[in-house]
Amino acid sequence: MADSTTxxxxxxxxxxxKTRIGESLIHVxxxxxxxxxxxxxxxxxxxxxxxxxxxxxxxxxxxLGFFTSFEWxxxxxxxxxLPLLNATLLTxxxxxxxxxxxxxxxxxxxxxxxxxxxxxxxxxxLEVLAGIPxxxxxxxxxxxxxxxxxxxxxxxxxxxxxxxxxxxxxGILILPILITMIxxxxxxxxxxxxxASFGLGATRLQTSFGVVIPGSFSGIAAAFILxxxxxxxxxxxxxxxAGAGSALTWNPFRGAxxxxxxxxxxxxxxxxxxxxDYNSIFAIGLVLFLATLGLNIISRxxxxxxxxxx
Amino acid sequence: xxxxxQIKNFNFFYGESQALHDVTLDxxxxxxxxxxxxxGCGKTTLLRCINRMNDLIDDTRSEGNITIHEKNIYLAExxxxxxxxxxxxxFQKPNPFPKxxxxxxxxxxxxxxxxxxLEELVExxxxxxxxxxxxxxxxxxxxxxxxxxQQQRLCIARAIAIKPDxxxxxxxxxxxxxxxxxxxxxxxxxxxxxxxxxxxxHNMQQAGRISDCxxxxxxxxxxxxxxxxxxxxxxKEKKTEEYISGEFG
Numbered sequence: 308m309a310d311s312t313t314x315x316x317x318x319x320x321x322x323x324x325k326t327r328i329g330e331s332l333i334h335v336x337x338x339x340x341x342x343x344x345x346x347x348x349x350x351x352x353x354x355x356x357x358x359x360x361x362x363x364x365x366x367x368x369x370x371l372g373f374f375t376s377f378e379w380x381x382x383x384x385x386x387x388x389l390p391l392l393n394a395t396l397l398t399x400x401x402x403x404x405x406x407x408x409x410x411x412x413x414x415x416x417x418x419x420x421x422x423x424x425x426x427x428x429x430x431x432x433l434e435v436l437a438g439i440p441x442x443x444x445x446x447x448x449x450x451x452x453x454x455x456x457x458x459x460x461x462x463x464x465x466x467x468x469x470x471x472x473x474x475x476x477x478g479i480l481i482l483p484i485l486i487t488m489i490x491x492x493x494x495x496x497x498x499x500x501x502x503a504s505f506g507l508g509a510t511r512l513q514t515s516f517g518v519v520i521p522g523s524f525s526g527i528a529a530a531f532i533l534x535x536x537x538x539x540x541x542x543x544x545x546x547x548x549a550g551a552g553s554a555l556t557w558n559p560f561r562g563a564x565x566x567x568x569x570x571x572x573x574x575x576x577x578x579x580x581x582x583x584d585y586n587s588i589f590a591i592g593l594v595l596f597l598a599t600l601g602l603n604i605i606s607r608x609x610x611x612x613x614x615x616x617x
Numbered sequence: 618x619x620x621x622x623q624i625k626n627f628n629f630f631y632g633e634s635q636a637l638h639d640v641t642l643d644x645x646x647x648x649x650x651x652x653x654x655x656x657g658c659g660k661t662t663l664l665r666c667i668n669r670m671n672d673l674i675d676d677t678r679s680e681g682n683i684t685i686h687e688k689n690i691y692l693a694e695x696x697x698x699x700x701x702x703x704x705x706x707x708f709q710k711p712n713p714f715p716k717x718x719x720x721x722x723x724x725x726x727x728x729x730x731x732x733x734x735l736e737e738l739v740e741x742x743x744x745x746x747x748x749x750x751x752x753x754x755x756x757x758x759x760x761x762x763x764x765x766x767q768q769q770r771l772c773i774a775r776a777i778a779i780k781p782d783x784x785x786x787x788x789x790x791x792x793x794x795x796x797x798x799x800x801x802x803x804x805x806x807x808x809x810x811x812x813x814x815x816x817x818x819h820n821m822q823q824a825g826r827i828s829d830c831x832x833x834x835x836x837x838x839x840x841x842x843x844x845x846x847x848x849x850x851x852x853k854e855k856k857t858e859e860y861i862s863g864e865f866g
Contacts, residue, residue: 422675499712503772505673507725507779508702517724522715 401474445547468550492526525613766797
């Protein structure tokens, strides 16, 4: 026993503090990395806010009018965000309503009905969906989903550019995140609850819907909200499939430009710097940013509040 | 005494490793049968074989028969779900559903096709588990707000609400304090009038206090089985005596 201590290069005689250069260096480097991401975020917010300020400083624009008037026609000086906001909410709503039930079923299948070995094969395949560039989804919406909708509902009813097609394809786009989040929350339901249910003579299906799903309701709600927030920010699909030109409509078969769609169209065109059109996209960007930020915070709150204490 | 559960030449495997070796045991109706033995001796595995709970674990397999009311529950045509409707289970850690007290009791009955009066069912099961007076004013609050002992009594109530023939209990008091333990023990003793109970316990005094017969398992083998008094006072096997007197385990 006495010999073993002599094998250490430093003797542990002193208890004084030591400076460990490697440790301190790593500490500084990691801190710098953390700062970088914070600065990026702050930078984005500052640019968004300052450019938006220029927009709102314009005599044609009022803050109240921006949020309450029903027309968005920058060329004739009408700046009401409602048509764009409405189109965004419509496509996002279609997306989550389309995707959530499907995601719940897939997640139940993965967490309750498959063996881990099979799940390990299926999950990566689903995650490939998340790797498809969204422009490809956009062409899928225009080239496949819209024609199908037109064939089913008639091409008189369904315009070539429409929010339904964009919404459905956004739904497909957010499926992987929804499935992963819901699957995680189903898996986190303690196993002793499943056993309690099986012990009462419940089948797998009864256990899934009677115990596991209610037990992970918060996780499902959080996934729904996060999916919604992801759908709000989706750009390429709506730019390609939902149509250009703002329209205030609840009809999903009509075209309506969303907030992101407008930003893409304007920033891709030859609008001059510091014109009102140019500044308007920052104001819309700020609204988008605040909306997704708010939704993400709510989603995280829900997850945290109802976590399983096991 | 009428025998209700017969275990015959039963072997059980987790993958390649054998957890139970040629177990043959008889449990009587309206009695409390205790399974004792050191950790890892297979007593919980054996208990979970009686309602085919182990079917839910991947890569397990069994040989031999377990008969309940003269029906072999390991025949190929037997549905494990139906077995579990006849053989209720109470677990080591209280595990009420994160629902209201009411729903905890009613849910199991509903999936079992209960069509009677739900209020009657809730009141009678809670009364029989000595919980009614404590919770009658908060039936619609979440069961997770109950104390550990109350939760375990609720789990017992939930189990008897589906009117099983047998109740399996896996160390039902190991997570509870002495007062709650005493209440559960008196409840279990009360329940044997209507049900046949098999209980796994680490607590020798508990086995001595409440059980009618005791089986001592070691390394997946039944070393000794008999009336509790005899096992505790005059064990035939040396290993049993050593374990009961606390020399190992």
